[in-house]
Amino acid sequence: MSTGPASLLTLVIRHDQDVVTARQRAGTIADLLGFDSGEQTRIATAVSEIVRNAFRYAGAGQVEFLVDRGAQPQTLIIRVVDRGKGIPQLERVLNGSYKSSTGMGLGITGARRLMDEFQIESTPARGTRIVMRKVLPPRAPVLTEARVVTILRTIRSHQPAGMAEEFQRQNQELLRALDELQTRQEELVRLNRELEDTNRGVVALYAELDEKADHLRRADELKSRFLSNMTHEFRTPVNSIIGLCNLIVEDRQRDGHEVEQEVVYIRKAAEQLGELVNDLLDLAKVEAGKTPVRPAPVDVSKLFGALRGMLRPLLLNQAVALAFDAADDLPALITDEAKVSQILRNLISNALKFTERGEVRVGAALATNGKHIAFTVSDTGIGIAPEDQQRIFEEFTQIEHRLQRGVRGTGLGLPLSKRLAELLGGTISVSSEAGIGSTFSVTLPVRHSAAEEPALEFDWRAEPGKRPVLVVDDAADEHLIYEKLLKGTAFQIYPATTIEQAEHALGVIHPALVLLDIRLRGAESWDLLLRLRRDPATDQIPVIVVSALDERERALALGAQAYFSKPVPRRALLDTMDALTTSSSGSMRVLLVEDEEISRYLIAQALDGAYQLTACADAEAGLREARAHAADVILLDLMLPGITGWEMLDALREDASTRDVPVIIVSGSALDHAGRAHLLRHARDVISKADLTRERLLGAIAAAVGR
């Protein structure tokens, strides 16, 4: 039998957990050696104290469990060694008088009390070595060699942490569940916050909707007010017309009564009505964004002249003067003249309305950058308060004022002007002082951006009583010269700067004459002349060629009716134009198909003496008449009862006897360019009933029958 202690287990202490393992192993070993549970706890506790000291004060250590079988009685030996700094006040610790600064200090004395024997050696800088002994209980089994081997095997296979690990795992799970709960709670809080935000958003949305509804209500109210206003505006001239007509019809029984003044009044009222309708149409178009810009060369002084003429009737107050002054250095504008005119007309008529005395001054000046022109309309009127200066550009706004109540308006003038200015790429602004006057400024680009490419279409309106002359010349300023040249004559120029424009124009209007300027585009211009002559639709149109070179022979040979070299003598040109377009028409027959009695009457009056007129009230009668008696020209209304004008046109084209008779459409509705161009594919000319004057009608018929 060997003597000397047998080592059961050695543990290295490096971590917190090692302390726990050491005391648990101590408990297990004590159990295996036969100690009762009280002793097991004592041994484990003592190991825990000493091992902790080693770990805490020396940083690391080692614990060894041994059993001394040779000793009597058999003894458990626990050896704890560290290589720390040693225990400086060992004596005081051991006699219990030491008070640790960490509040500890119970470890060594406590452990000593729990064990049977306790030896401690502590050398400064060498470390501490503690040996504790516990005598095995008398009833414990004798430690034979075999028994020790069994114990060793049990210790090695023992998993003291099994239970603990299970608990640990469960703890972790519990902790995870708690964490999850916490996360969920936070999620709920977040969700709640989000819901609150959403709720706030919904509330804000409601407020916005309320605001919108309010806005709509206000707009609706304004529109109602506007409508009642408009209704009144309409009723006034209509009432005048009815009243005046009654007067005339009743007075016809009395002889010698002067009706002329009454008719003038009627015309005035009707014109007023027409203007109102036009304004409404303009507004509707601008609102729908359907207003096309048709840039063309604009002469500012000419524009001012036209405005002066147009606005003279408004100058009822002798105390107010209307002055126009345009700067001299103005370049030719390329913009939409009709729209500029409309804007200025609005501004000037407003200025005249709100000025009791003083003057209204209209000016035009080039901006310093040379790219914009500024039109100004200044008055010495009532002025506009600063808070109203933006409001006046809003629809249906009318500022309360004594003068405002006197003059009725639609509240649309300034908003429309603003939109038109913006349409032209410009701006409109106002500066004003109440009681002193106002100045409205309209700044427009000198060249409208769409004018870079010469537009094929522009706003050209047949002037009543004038006959269109297509002027083909590639220089825009040359058109101004022709325009001046033909001023005051029965001709109105339709300018074309390119061959494409000229050909486009022939689809839109039916010119009484073509003035063809042979310039740089010589070859192209001669080609155009050739085409005009070859096309049966245009071979009847007289052409006058103008050129700087002597090309008379060539021009006449190619089919031109006349030739002029530059500079063109005005008198001779006009005489030639008159000669080429005047016709002897007395014996010509005109067939009119029109269901409206008043129109029939008006046309009959207009043609009285010049042509032989046959009038039919519907298409059936018209067709019968056309087949029975060959007409030289047919005037046709499209809106007919029964067979429509369109069907009649088809019928005329199908019949060989009527196929070649030129047809002029008399249209009741206002036509735009597209509509007009469409109709011109089917008829020689289109006349709107709105411009149905004697001159226009005669001109159209003359052109249709080829003078």
Place this chain on the structure above:
Amino acid sequence: MERIPILKMGEYLLVTIQVDMHDRVAMTLQDDLTARIVSAHAKGVLIDISALEIVDSFIGRMLGDLAAMSRVLAAETVVVGMRPAVAITLVELGLSLTGVRTALNVERGMELLRRRIAEQGRDGAGSD
């Protein structure tokens, strides 16, 4: 990091120490528990150590400190389920758990807490 779970039961906190904690876990428990007393407005704390096979001087002191801290935070602490061998060893170690109330099991501990809190309520009302 290993942690000891703390459960809230009404106005009490229940800590069941089921593992042999090493020192750092014990310190963490101390921090967690004091924080939880505050956040949960707990009036009492039950610490169940029935699973602990040994309580050495460190853990014993930790329990004592916990009780003292809870008192400062106006919560009563009761340690329940201490094994007889553990109790004996504690005494032999020379560690008197001053200020730590103990009870045999959770049920008794709960009862003790309830009674203590009721007494405090009465005393508080009387002294006000």
